[in-house]
Amino acid sequence: MRLARVDARAQALGLSVGMPLADARARVPELAIVPHAPAADEHWLDRLAQGCARYTPLVALDAPDGLILDIAGAAHLFGGEAELVADLEMRLARLGMTLRHALGPTADAARALARYQALPAPDEAAAIRRLPVAALELEAEATTALLRAGLKTIGDLAARPMANIAARFGAGAATALRRILGDAPSPLDPRIAPPPVVTERRFAEPIASSTHASKILAELADEAIEDLAGHGKGGRHFRATFFRSDGLARSIEIETGHSTRDARLVMRLFAERMDSLRDPLDPGFGFDMIRLAVPRLERLAATQLQLEGGAVREAGTDELVDRLAIRLGRGRVRRLRPADTHIPEQAQLALPAIDAPLLLPWPTPEPGEPPTRPFYLFDPPQPIDVLAEVPDGPPHRFRWRRMLHAIRRYEGPERIAAEWWRRKDNAGLTRDYYRVEDDRGRRYWLFRHGLYEEKADPRWYIHGLFA
């Protein structure tokens, strides 16, 4: 076992990343260790990034321990770059985090400065030139080659012709260099794309009451709806983010089946969502900012009322679907859609009603024929004991759920083969389906799983119940 991370005190005691745990213990017997949990670190970084959304919507993760904020055009809101950094440092300190920051003209330059800068420099350009070549983060071989060639800093490297660098150390070295110097664009991959419609409110004094917070949210919803109306659009996805004064943030999202500009509906859905939260919204020391974003817009023309009064009737169920989907979860309110397969249990898809596309038409019934597919389907099919003629005869009697059913009428078999073109091993058994009716008029759908030439003792199953 080795050390994955060390803190400042451990570093001062001479411990370093990668050192075997036994050695470290020998040097510092009172060493406190915690198991390395990369997933938890990632989650924590993500939460910090969410909290940093208070400064700018463009926040990118720089795993495992970095965040890149694009504060262009946002710094003046906090009184300047230095004040923004001070605010961030203060909030992180409250969470027990230490911050090493740098400001740079491009994302890669800022990142390199934050991670590799050793000595202060008079200006940014000079600081970048003083960075060691390791800041390019090339492969170990390339870095060694650069050092062997006597190129120790970015400035040394930048003085050479770019074509020579590319020829000798690879195109990757040239690109990385150009990015750090700001000659090539270093695109940021933001954690969340900035939503098209955002309204927010900041408070001088943090608010600790949830009811007050939801009142503010209602005001924000009104503003957002006005904004949407100006665009001729409606929202389908709303996200309320509550920023706590300790730097963390909590998002609550709702979705609607159709685009909406009804602030009352939006607030009702938010209330429904908050009621069904497993861990309720915790104000902690109070919220100092609330933001309502609408990440997903859709065209929504002005609503038309019917001539005889009242809106279109259909709207009622859409609202119901949204409300139930938020209370129960979006997968619990579903519409059925056909799928192009003849395997019965795969022939229908139950999709969330909020966005179930209409894929294919349903099969039309054969005129004059009774239905060949059941009303209720068991998935998975339930095993039954059957008395049937061997090899290919119809069933005579079957036992299901400890009851014996004598079959009076039957039709079949309808032979459904496995989809050999979908499976590489060409496996899967053929099913012989029988539509049967027992002596009391109940109709069942039974099948034998496998032909006798495919399997020695094929089992029988009940797959559905007919009307």
Add this chain to the structure above:
Amino acid sequence: MRESSSQLAGLRKRIARLTASGGLESRRADGWLASGHASFDDALGGGLAIGRCHEFFAADALDATSAAAVAALLAFRTPGKAPLLWLRTADAGRRTGQIYAPGIAELGGDPDRLLLVETPDPKMLLACANDAVRCAGSAAVIVESWGKFPLLDLTAGRRLALGARDAGTVLLMLRLNAAPTPSVAETRWSVAAAPSRELEANAPGAPAFDLELLRWRAGPAGLRWRLDWNHDAQSFGQSFGEAALPGAVLPLAARRAVASHSAAAA
């Protein structure tokens, strides 16, 4: 004594006021959910009243599919594209099977109209049903429950029925594997599977059902019908082969005579 009689009069007045404004019977039905079976619809005065609650009991646990199909087919007969809400608990799929859209399409229904709502438990089922009946846009609301449903007491049932009346939706309570309990439903049915008319080569024919009217707030109970579903006409036609069962053709005058009697009994 005088005081109590004046109290009584006050209470009577209050009851009269309640029944005039908010009673279940105070409004005429918004329409009828007709079956397409002439004698069935005639006997009920047009079919199942819309804006009311109707209960369908499966005669036996194994008749669950028949009860569900009768309720669903009646609902699918409503014209237009208005959605049909079907509420059930999440474990219903394992017990009675999943609602199978290709089978519904073959019965002539339009599965695109179905909106399935699965709730984690019966308590949530009741809460969601209360929301669903109050939503005016749906053609019908089907609430499927299995076994005893102690949460659905008279108060809860009345709340549902009032919601359905105010929104003008028809509520079909599907009670599978349960015995009838007192309720405010307009009609209560017991549904069983009936042997189908045989096709060639001894194949089972079109779906057939035995229906018994257990209770009807506006008329006599105890009527029986055998309904055959004809998916081409999308209606419950007259059953073939056998004549209507006795009781199915009750003269109108007799019906009226029993009506007051049964209303008093109810």
